[in-house]
Amino acid sequence: MAKPPQPRQKQKQTALKPTTSQIPTPFIKAPPTLEPLLEQLDPAQVYITHIDRHPPDHKKQIFLIPVCLNAAIALLLLWRIYAAVPTYWAILQTLLGYTSSATVDVINTTRREQIWVIVQRTGMFALDFLLFRFIGVWPLTFFLERPCNPVLWRWQLGGFEKEEVVVRVSRGWGVEELMKGVKQGEENAFFKTRILPAIEAQFMRQKTGYLMMDRSWDLDFQVMLDAHTLVKQQKLGVKDVDKFVLATMEGVGWIAWQWETDSDVIEDRRKKIVLFKELLTKMGKEGLFFKWMEIVEDERDGDGGFSVEGQKKVAERVQKEFEKEGIDFEELSGSIGGLEELPAEGQ
Template sequence: MVKNAKQAPKAKAFATAEPKAKEASKSDSFDVPAAFTQAPSSLKSFLEPLSPKRIYLLHIDNHPPSFKLQIFLAHLAINIVIVAFILYRIYTGLYTYPDIFTALVGGDSPAKIDTSASSWGFLSSTIAWRTFNFLLDYFLATLFLPWPVRYLLGPARCRLAVGFQSAEIIVRYSREWSESLQPGTWIRDDEAAMKERVIPAILPLRLQNTGYLLIDADWDVDWDAIVKAHQLVKSEKLKIEDFQTSVLVHGGPSKGWLMWRVDDEATVASGEGLPSAARDRIVAFKDKLTDLGKEDLFYRWVEIIQYESTHPGGFTPERQRSAMLEVRELFEKEGVDFDQFWKDIGGMEGVSL
């Protein structure tokens, strides 16, 4: 009887653990949207070091090497100024802080103040000046010192390994906001993340900036992954075309890495592969928005149509209405009369991207 009583808690613990295992298995079981496919096995060595909690964006930076060099030198100059100022503060601190510390412990020091013989004005100005210097050095150490450190370990080390090339692979990763997303299922259920953070980051107008200038509140550049990608291309294990504009997400243990290869908007913009009438309407659509100074709306429209059409079941009437409502809202936010604009270009019916 005693033996059975001791075994009971173990049985109970096993029973409570089983639903959790089923729940985990259930969360990893989901229908992958048609936009995403299994990442090719050829990318395995590139994908292995990546974090499953992050979303990764790939694209090829075709800016001239001279332009990339200018951007690099500009940021290099900024970091040199920061380092020089920090070294200056360290130099002055070697003569200031020991004296202040000696005065605090009661020793004889040039920083010691005779409060009984000093005016309130002198005391207050001295305290204010020293407080200012303490705060300045604190912010230099906590906010500005990490900048040159990250610069040396990131862009500088990457440039030493990759150099300045006419076609460079850029790898970006999502910041902390992606950690709260449910692995895999968010690409189907959380359209806000796709439409507000992922898609805007891969728009052609956004990619007109060179890699280093794409760092923002939502995305950072993975310099290690860039070096790794170029090494794989250099060793001919992969081709640079394998890193065309794409979105990488991890779908959990059963799905692994999933990839959305974003269509080339340049092909869409030219209407290549479409009937001449449809191509003419796309060109007219783009040209009219360009004349209005709203060219970004054209590329946003392309992304919306492409994204909606890649869902399971295709570009259904319901998704067409949803896309048109979103496009209308975008136009209105930009101050463009949607109905009149659509009427002027004769509509886009029959145009499939």
């Protein structure tokens, strides 16, 4: 069970009166609803929070890949240790002046044979160093890193949930690069090259939270657990942390940018549907649009939403109907940015 989140020790900040004019676009003063979560964050880092709503089964399939990979690497490393210990022990005995299986008879061996022994052992040392130094850290951090790691995160989370709080933290850069200097906020190079690509719409749709780690962003598994604990304690709402970029600013404190709200999503979806209808009308296939809407309504759940199975049925039925008219639905919908997210009831 996850432990109650403990606030991070706050850094001393200059007591300046915050003013809205100080905050660079598109950030604003962080809303009070985020305060319980902000207490868990490092003021020197930049964070991205959102809710991963991919189906639990999909998250499970994605997560099992690194589990199996790291388990296989761990077994390989354990086997290598088991196989190499006798050899290294024999070499150590030789270095200490004792005769062992690794001792080379310099009298009865040729110079060429002695050089070959040196080459073999040097190669073994080098390969083992590379194996444990660069590959060995993968299973080590995956299974044993503290205060939290991917396995512990999943274990304490209780598996795979429909809505999971994902917290990304800047890697190799932070507030110092984003908020210091003449250009801040959206004018800053780090904003354009690190933040905007990380919240790009297609990237957000395609990737589960676990797959969002890269050279610019890491996952803060402990904060993710803390966020879920706060949600269960009703100190934080799930929607309160959806699609935020968080940073600190001297004299202001925590600032936030919510790059997309529910109303933005609805409006964007509405525009896509209108454009989709216009494209079909120009092609003389307006009837397909109404057929698409009919299929969507047929497969809708009682609560107005869609199950994973329902979404699959919609995709299969729509594809068949469009193929009858000689139109590739995926290609057509892709030309307007995709219709992966089905319209909610009443839209």
